[in-house]
Every structure is written in C-alpha cells, then in structure tokens.
Amino acid sequence: xxxxxxxxxxxxxxxxxxxxxxxxxxxxxxxxxxxxxxRYELVIKQLYRxxxxxxxxxxxxALFVGMVLALQGYNTLVDxxxxxxxxxxxxxxxSRELGPVLAGLLFAGRAGAAMTAEIGLMKATxxxxxxxxxxxxxxxxxxxxxxxxxxISVPLLAILFTAVGIIGGxxxxxxxxxxxxxxxxxTMQQGVxxxxxxxxGLLKSLVFGVLISLIAxxxxxxxxxxxxxxxxxxxxxxxxxxxxxxxxxFSLTSMMF
Amino acid sequence: xxxxxxxIIVGLFVMVxxxxxxxLSFNVSNINSATVSNPYxxxxxxxxxxxxxxxxxxxxAGVRIGRVNEIRLDSAxxxxxxxxxxSGKYKKLPVDTSASINTQGxxxxxxxxxxxxxQQKYLKNGDRIxxxxxxxxxxxxxxxLLFNNSQGANE
Numbered sequence: 001x002x003x004x005x006x007x008x009x010x011x012x013x014x015x016x017x018x019x020x021x022x023x024x025x026x027x028x029x030x031x032x033x034x035x036x037x038x039r040y041e042l043v044i045k046q047l048y049r050x051x052x053x054x055x056x057x058x059x060x061x062a063l064f065v066g067m068v069l070a071l072q073g074y075n076t077l078v079d080x081x082x083x084x085x086x087x088x089x090x091x092x093x094x095s096r097e098l099g100p101v102l103a104g105l106l107f108a109g110r111a112g113a114a115m116t117a118e119i120g121l122m123k124a125t126x127x128x129x130x131x132x133x134x135x136x137x138x139x140x141x142x143x144x145x146x147x148x149x150x151x152i153s154v155p156l157l158a159i160l161f162t163a164v165g166i167i168g169g170x171x172x173x174x175x176x177x178x179x180x181x182x183x184x185x186x187t188m189q190q191g192v193x194x195x196x197x198x199x200x201g202l203l204k205s206l207v208f209g210v211l212i213s214l215i216a217x218x219x220x221x222x223x224x225x226x227x228x229x230x231x232x233x234x235x236x237x238x239x240x241x242x243x244x245x246x247x248x249x250f251s252l253t254s255m256m257f
Numbered sequence: 258x259x260x261x262x263x264x265i266i267v268g269l270f271v272m273v274x275x276x277x278x279x280x281l282s283f284n285v286s287n288i289n290s291a292t293v294s295n296p297y298x299x300x301x302x303x304x305x306x307x308x309x310x311x312x313x314x315x316x317x318a319g320v321r322i323g324r325v326n327e328i329r330l331d332s333a334x335x336x337x338x339x340x341x342x343x344s345g346k347y348k349k350l351p352v353d354t355s356a357s358i359n360t361q362g363x364x365x366x367x368x369x370x371x372x373x374x375x376q377q378k379y380l381k382n383g384d385r386i387x388x389x390x391x392x393x394x395x396x397x398x399x400x401x402l403l404f405n406n407s408q409g410a411n412e
Contacts, residue, residue, distance in 0.1 A: 041260065048263045052270045091285050156274030163277035166285060185284065194286040202278070 022218040025139070029147055029217075032140035042145040043152075050111040050146065051153030055160070057110050058103060062161040065098060066090065066168025073169075074177045086179050087188035090169040095192065095201045096257070099162035101249050104208035107154050108241040112216035115146050116237040119220025120230035128221075143217045150213025151206070158205030162198075200256045204249065211248060212241040293323050296342035297382040301356045301369075306337040307392025309358055309367045315341045317371040322347045325369060341369060343380075351376040355388035367392060 036043060073089045119142060122128050128138040166188075173179045192198070216237050223233035306328065315323035323343035331338040343350070353374030360367050371386075380386070 041264075044264055044267050045260075047267045047270070052266050055270065055273075095281065095285070153270075156271065156277075159274055159277045159281065163280050163285075166281075188285055192286040194282050198278075198281045198286050 018218075018222065021222060022214060025143070025218050025221065026214055028139050029144045032137070032144050035140045036144045036148065042141070043148050046145045046149035047152060050107075050115070050149045051156065054107055054110045054153065054157060057106055058157050058161050059164050061102065061106055062099075062164035063168040065102060065161075066094065066165035066170075067172040069093060069098075069165070070169035070173040070177065074173060074179070083177075083179055084183045085187050085191075086169070086173050086177075087166075087184040087186075088191040090166055090173070091188045091192045092197060094162045094165040094169075095197045097201075097249070097253070099165065100158040100201050100205035100208055101245060103158035103161040103205060104154060104212060104245040105242055107150070107157060107209075108212045108216070108245065109238055111150065111153070112212050112237050112241050113234050115150070115213075115216040116220040116223075117230060117234045119143065119146070119217065120223040120225075120233050123221065123223060124225040124227070124230055126225070138221075143221060147213045147217045150216065151209045154209030154212065155202055155205040158208075159202060162201065196257075204252050204256075207248060207252060208245050211244050215241045215244065293342045293344045295345035296323065296326075297345060297348075298326065298340055299343055299350075299380050299382075299384055299386060300338055300340045301386040301389050302331060302334065302336040302338055303356075303358060303389050303391050304336055305391040305394065306339060307358055307360075307367055307394055309339065309369070309392065313366060313368050315343065315369045315371065317347070317350075317373065322371070339369065348379065350380045352378045352380055352384070353388065354380065354386055355390065356386045357390035358392035360393070 069090055070086060073086050074083055077083045077085060077089070119128075122138075122142065128142065131138045131141060170184060174181045174184055219233040219237045219240075223229045309325065309328065311325055311328055313325045314321045315325060323341050325339060326342045327338075327340040329338050330336075339356075350371065351374040353376045355372045355374065357370050357372070358367055359370045374388075
C-alpha cells in the first residue's frame with residue numbers, strides 16, 4: 001500500500017520536475033533567439049529536414065482525408081437533400097480541426113521522433129558534452145534551430161493540409177459524386193469566415209508546433225544516455241506530443257468557437 | 258552547392274505554404290466579401306427581427322448591396338434598431354424605400370431585403386428607413402394556423 005503510494009508520488013514528482021526543466025529549456029531557447037537569427041542557415045537546414053521532408057506524407061494524407069470526408073459527408077447529406085453543403089462541411093472541418101490536428105500528429109510522428117532520436121544520440125555519444133567543452137552552448141547550436149524549424153513548419157503544413165484536403169474533397173465530390181462545382185465553392189465561401197475559421201486554425205497549429213517541437217527537443221536533451229534511454233525518449237515524444245495535441249485542441253476549441 | 262539546393266527547396270516549401278493560405282483566404286473563405294466598400298449607414302426599426310444577426314446581408318432585388326452593422330434595442334420605442342452598411346456604389350436609394358426581414362429558403366439565414374420606393378430624394382448617411390416589415394416567426398405562423406383551424410372546426 002505504502003509502496004504503491006510512494007510510486008505514485010515519485011511519478012508525479014518526476015513528471016513535475018521534467019515539466020519544470022522543459023520550461024527552463026524553453027526560456028533558455030527564447031533568450032538565445034537573437035544568436036540564432038544571425039546564424040539563420042542552421043534553421044534553414046532543419047526546416048528542410050523537418051518541414052520539406054514531411055511534405056509528401058502531409059499531401060498524401062490530406063488527399064485521402066479530404067476524399068473520405070467528401071464520401072462520408074455526401075452519403076449523409078444526400079439523405080436530407082443537402083449535398084450542396086458538402087463544400088462547407090469539408091472546409092469547416094478541415095480548417096478548424098482536421099488540418100491543424102492531423103498535420104500536428106503526422107509531424108510528431110515523422111519529424112518529432114527523428115529530432116528526439118538525433119539529439120538523444122548526440123547526447124549518448126557525448127557530442128553535446130564535447131560542444132560544451134568547446135564553449136559552444138548546445139542549446140542554441142543544436143536545440144534551437146530544430147525547435148524553430150518545428151514552430152515554423154507545423155503551421156505551414158497545417159495550412160497545406162487544409163488546402164490539399166479541400167482539393168481532394170473537390171476532386172471526389174465534384175468529379176465523381178456529381179455535386180455542382182459552382183455550388184460547392186459558393187456554399188464554402190458563404191459559410192467560412194477568414195478570421196474565425198482559417199486564422200483560428202492557423203493559431204491552433206502554431207500552438208501545436210510549439211508544443212510538439214518543445215517536447216521533441218526536450219526529450220532528446222533530457223534522455224538518459226543509453227540505447228534504452230534514447231528509445232524510451234523517442235516513444236515518449238510521439239505519445240506525449242500526440243496526446244498533448246489532442247488535449248490542447250480540445251481546450252483551444254472550447255475557447256475559440 | 259548542397260546548401261544552395263537546400264535553401265531553394267526550403268524557400269519553395271514556405272512559398273507553397275503561403276500560397277495555400279492565399280488559396281484559403283480567397284477561394285475558400287469570404288475575406289473579400291466581408292467588407293463593404295466605402296459604406297454609408299442607414300438604420301431601420303423593426304418590431305421583431307427574428308434571428309437576424311450582425312453581418313447578415315442586405316439585399317435589393319436579390320443583389321447584396323450591404324451588410325448589417327449593428328443591432329440594438331431602442332429603449333424608447335422598444336423596437337429593434339438595425340444599422341446597415343450600404344455600399345457606396347449604391348447611392349441612389351429613394352427615401353421611401355421599405356425594409357423587410359426575409360429568410361433564405363425555409364430554414365436558412367435571415368437577411369434584410371430592401372424594396373425601392375418612388376421618390377426622387379435619396380437616402381443619406383445616417384438616415385432612417387421608416388417603412389419596415391418584421392421577420393416572419395415560423396412558430397407564430399403555425400400557431401395562428403392551428404388556432405384558425407380549431408376555430409373553424411368549432412363553428
């Protein structure tokens with residue numbers, strides 16, 4: 001009984017301490033922002049690895065999600081004779097929820113895990129310690145470019161996801177299911193508000209970007225320098241950032257809409 | 258060479274993302290139709306505005322010429338005061354124009370519909386439309402129908 005209690009306590013304390021360390025790391029990175037602006041090519045390299053290489057996954061996933069939404073939406077709406085609202089359904093669900101959330105989840109799996117594994121391995125092979133020996137702070141040389149790349153790429157990927165998803169739904173809905181093309185775009189334009197829907201979706205994805213990148217970078221930096229530690233950190237990155245994105249999405253939605 | 262390639266690809270990535278945002282703003286959402294170009298304001302009082310909302314369209318002969326800017330209760334007359342932004346392109350609305358609140362389809366959004374009058378004088382910024390017709394509340398209509406039917410049955 002006492003042992004179980006003690007385990008719960010130890011778990012809470014260690015997760016609290018980890019949260020605190022993550023916050024300190026975030027502050028350290030914010031302090032180091034000017035230094036990285038001068039060496040922006042570091043960020044660009046990471047943007048390529050985190051953002052550009054995630055692009056194919058995002059585009060293929062978005063096409064399929066858009067087409068599935070169009071199919072399901074059409075089958076339901078046609079019962080009410082409301083298949084003209086298909087465009088609105090697609091645009092609202094993609095721009096408000098599916099775009100930011102799915103782009104975030106895919107990014108966490110595709111790029112977040114890679115970031116953690118890379119930084120973790122750098123720590124395990126004592127490259128980070130070596131940098132410190134040479135008076136180079138790994139926070140700005142290694143962590144910050146990756147963090148910034150994540151923060152920049154996730155909103156871009158989310159917007160792309162939304163746009164490609166709508167195009168996917170358009171291809172299926174108009175060309176195969178036979179919704180009128182003009183009506184498809186007209187109901188969409190009438191019902192979707194730029195500030196309310198598109199911008200709030202973008203804001204959401206920015207929050208997800210910060211969350212995922214912070215978790216990914218911190219998990220790699222904080223890992224215990226063993227093979228088992230790195231694998232555990234990678235798993236934790238995917239699990240925590242996916243759960244974090246979904247939980248954060250709920251609270252943001254309840255505040256925004 | 259390698260670095261240049263990476264930079265070009267990243268630039269492409271950012272541009273594609275921004276293009277997607279542009280696509281969403283112009284093709285998907287109504288960013289350009291949300292604002293009325295150099296508007297002037299006209300108000301009208303209604304006994305009941307039903308479900309009319311701010312930013313609802315104002316139409317004449319079915320063409321959108323403006324948007325509802327503000328809705329408040331006029332505490333003197335206990336009527337709803339609706340302020341509308343009318344596009345500066347449509348300056349020549351006669352002073353005896355009448356306003357009514359209609360519904361798009363049976364269950365659609367409500368909007369203000371203007372019917373032109375015959376006078377030669379035109380509405381200016383800040384004028385009030387005097388001839389108004391309230392929103393048709395579907396529940397009241399059904400209630401009246403049921404009431405009339407039951408009266409008919411009694412006679």
